[in-house]
Amino acid sequence: MRCAACSPSWSAPLEDGGYLRRAVPPDELGPIALELARTRLVTLGPDTVELVHEALVRHWDRLRGWVEQDREFRLWQDELDRQATRWRDTRERALLLRGKALQHAWATTAQRHDDVTERQREFVTASAKGYVVRLATVVLSAGLVLGLAFGVVYTVVVLISQQNVVSAENAVSALRARAEESPFDQRVFDALRAHRTSDTLYTRQSLRSLSRSLRHAVLLLRPTSVVNARGSRLARQLPDGRVELWDLAAASAIDVPGLPTGATLTWTGDDALVVTAAGHPLVVTENLAPRPGPTRTRCDGDRLRLEDAFTGAVTAEVRPSDQACESGAFSPDGRAFEMVYRNPYINPSMLQYGATDPDGPRYVAQVPNDALVTHLEVEPSGAHRVLLAVDGSALLLRIPPPDDLERALDTAHDARFTPDGRHVVLHGSDVEVWHVDSRTRTGRIEGRAEDVALDSATLAVRGEDGRITLWNLPDLAPLGDVPGPPDDVWLRFLDPGRLVVVRGQEVGVWSARTGEPIGRPFTAVGKAPLSAVAVGADQLAVVSADKWVRWHAIADGGEVPGSAFTFGGPPARSPDEPLAVDADGELLAVPVADGVEVWDLARGERLERLDVQADFEVTDLRFRDDPDEVEVTVDGVDGGGQADGGVLVELWTRDVLWGLPGLLGRDDETVERLAVPAVPGYANAGGEYGGLESGDPAAWRDVVCGVVTRSGLSEGDVEPPAGSFDGPVC
Template structure:
């Protein structure tokens, strides 16, 4: 038999192939295994008609085939070859709603939710604000519309955010009760966060009672509004799957009301298929509606249920049969309609959206497609809008799921184009709203793909955009051509007037500069070769090379050489705003350490040096009595280091402290992080008996790091998801959350500017980002600073806020000029050891101090003349003329430390 293109013939041929692969049983042998007659099995593989599902599965089991695969295959073929049930004009009101939710007019057909409704009524009586959460398909809309509204005595308004366009002024708050169904449309249909917040606030401040219906996967979105969270405390009702008895009422009661009966076997099968299934109600309602249409007399049968495809396949079977019945060009239109009716989820499931009828072309074929889909109960048509009957269709129809998964970026382009075209048309086709640049290129490229059909208004919008771009290009080309002609004329005149002089002077200067730079770089290489034997000579050669060329990289080499001679220091103070400084800005007494790993040094200094990765904060009180906190396992401690050689433990914390920090405003306020996400604020005026001022709990994630503002009145926390949160410490007993920054990249360190608006963050990739937090709800990124090649360990602003310091794991310390915060410029870079650095601050405008987790500090001098003077102090013998001639041949002798 020639299989051809018929799905039925292909199905039969594959059944015969399955029998051959199983060993070529005769139909008599196959009948004994399948418990069906040989004739029945032979007809099943004959290709003249589609066998029943039961016969097909028995045939497959007898041949040891994949039952699940063949069941799906049967439903696909059935959707294409089985005719839909003929409508009966006299059949009356269907007892089941199908995909559509039960409305207020369907209250008499709504059963199974009496217990939940009583609970909901009690909550509404006790509270002004109640929300019903449930999965898509759990029956929220039906519960509110057909269940709750008929039970309420007073005036009630039932609406959705989409019907109001998420505009608070459209809310009718003058009734006793307002029900806002499909509340998740606030997030899916409105991209403006301010408008969303105004809509939520209007509901929260309304004097009437409010009931929300919210999809459960948008629970986290609701948590973005603290006042909404407070309002919903003890006011939430979670709508779960129906139990067996509730399902029995949903199945039986509407049929009884319609004078129908339901086979016991069908009831048992439906309860077995639906029990414990979230979101199954629209699937079951649609399967029951299709079974009712296939009823035998007044009896709903199991055979009719299986022919309809059951809970798992009924919607897909109806949708596929309706779609394939359309003409080829109508199928393309239907595809575009379904894609426009679906809102893509961002971290949530895809949802339906209400589509204005004006977004679709006024075309006969479009009207036919909409009519066919609405007749099959797949779409709901209103006077001016179109929408999918239920989101269960999005989940259950494989063809639609495949469309949505194939090109999600293209679908977003389509949605943006539709919104832009609508805006353009509503503003009288204002040319300023047309697409330009990359957006125009992306949209045009999308319209050229297969199976893409933009609407007439979208095509006109793109045509006008392309025409406007062509006009702008012609004008720009004309302007550029004239400008070039003018510039060319001026250049000719300028060249004729001063050309000879400029060439002569320029050539002379260029030659001298190139000679000096070449000599300088040669000397730098030679300096590294002699450094081990004669470091003083090497430093003089570096200094001379820098003064000869003035090159920035040679300046950095001089600063790095000076930093290499610096010793680690044990200090009584390391402040975030100025490590190793007392409160009045003076340098504190220090002990110099050449080898911090040397046990003899530790012993000589009385034990102040601690193991690496233990010191997290130092501070000095106004009385110059110094304290240091450490995060040693298992305890964190406050040390009294009044006598640096004999430190004393002043206080030991008993909790699991992971982070500590002293406020830089005198050292009285201490913050500890306990249990990963709990902050405690302490008054350490008496370090031996710190007083607990306040506790900050409920931090949503683990705290990875903390930092203070220069005045100590603002605390920043970084969680393990790189979100920075800000807390006001005006009253330490009542810390107050003031906003957050989601930088979008890894954040492991943060610094706060003295102006209270600017914040710097950095992390693992080495980039530093500056943000303006003037509007805490809408932070603005000022600049991204690239330089470090590895993780940034610490950041710090200068006191006047005109400079930023950074230390990275790439063993560099850098200073950045912030005269223009949108265009930071690197002043200098010093190479040196940064392992264990946890803090950085300014000693003065050109000097930095880093704090290390082993209890030491290191000074970094960024003023090159100061560094040169310091290096020259240690030079006993200036560079001789012979040494100069060997390294700077042909250049006048100028000893750098003469």
């Protein structure tokens, strides 16, 4: 049997069916080579073993039978052996097997391992390794080419995007410049188009301010039909300037003399006509009847007076604030007033309205700049119908009487939305929680609050005695309290379950739902702590006023050795600076002068910096799941206060495409403005700004477009600047 296994190696089958004596290296046969040599069937040379004579191949039937049984395999093996021999002599990679030949050799070698010689196995193995190397090279090359191609495409896209941004910014600048010289109705369209063109802090500021000005607007009147909606009355101006009113049912006319040619006539109701003349106040004929008694209304410093037109006797007077009066009007009975004044601390004009009686309720709303009050009527419901003259147009307002929530906001010291936007927390003489949609109060805590901190589930209230009480939202069920002295206290939520409290230099972490301490309070090193942020579940990063960052273990308050570093800059004064740590606790995002920086917490090294415009303030920071992505919330604090402020979220992406754009000489970071509300809303307390506002620019646009639609306004033939949004703005 041993002879049967090895003898086919001595004879090679030919393609024509014959056989050929074949020399075999001794090492392929092993010890059996010597035994066969003693039988004189083979001759043993220094390097080969072969049959003694060709006649054995032709006439030894058993040998031929053994060879014939594996004819196909022996033919393939002879060819493989010849290739293996050539490769062994030269080691050229071009001689290695490839493709289907390699697949067949690899499979056959695995199946008939004992029938394949060592040299042949070595050749097949080398061929397989060569294939892997070639494949890896191809994949790497393809990946590199693809990466470079993608990088080039990305660079081109970024360049085009940057060009589009520049074009949009130029268009916005042109729209803003045009708005300064345009009448109010055109300014409305310019503000809408500017925001549609580019959603920036500036365009959000303009849109929000416009929305506030038109919050109570019913109509913005341009020249329209002179027939009332019911078709019962008609008004026209005669060439001599007289206005002629016709009762179409009775076919009778009433003249209203004294108006110049070119006045605009607009019906605001079936029996209410507005007459607008350039350079003149508005004249309103209400029910086609004269006002009771000739009077005049004028401003005198910070006072608004109603006087008898003939004697000058003051029949009504109000001094609602210490701001200079610009225009105003009294209701026909003198019991209500409207007065426009310009607040020196904010840009827009403000309208104060309410009861003439000093002890009666008074409220404030924003109106367009340079608006003049020309007429006031008070409905039986208590709503004020006000007509304003704005750049020759007439703006009709209907201000409903305030509801319970608006009255509560008017007397509150401060108000804040919960993060989910569902509730608003007011505090002043008491603390109250209101449901925004239903506008109902859900809870009340008696007593003044020095400060509050809140998330969507828990309210922390600091009283005058320094004690911090915890309350469930929205029902204000008591949860617990955090005792302590009243000095230099600030507090913030680390997460929904934990509250950090700083009293002077002492820092502690407490359960937000029970008031129980989590770990041991510790004394912070350096200047007063300004903020803190959780680093994972067990550590706290504390930032001090001198811009040092130190890690502390929450359990025992101990400082983590080697964790302290400084990010420099002048000392900060305001507490509770926004901080963010990524999910892995490795990176810290911190606001600095005119920018945001990301630091490696372990090494104390700055990794990246994002520049922020000097008149903007960073109000919030948040890492996304990808630590290279940071959401940066900026507020436009340009001297206009909340009435002018816009807030925007920008997505700062670092190390774009693993830094590949840097290889092409381009920035490997991007900043994308997110078209999302940056805050749940604006809770304006103290009566200064007029109640709750949405934080969504889409809601502001809906308010403005509602006025445009109701008034039937259009831009006409006015061409938008190049690069601006070219579709309908509403």
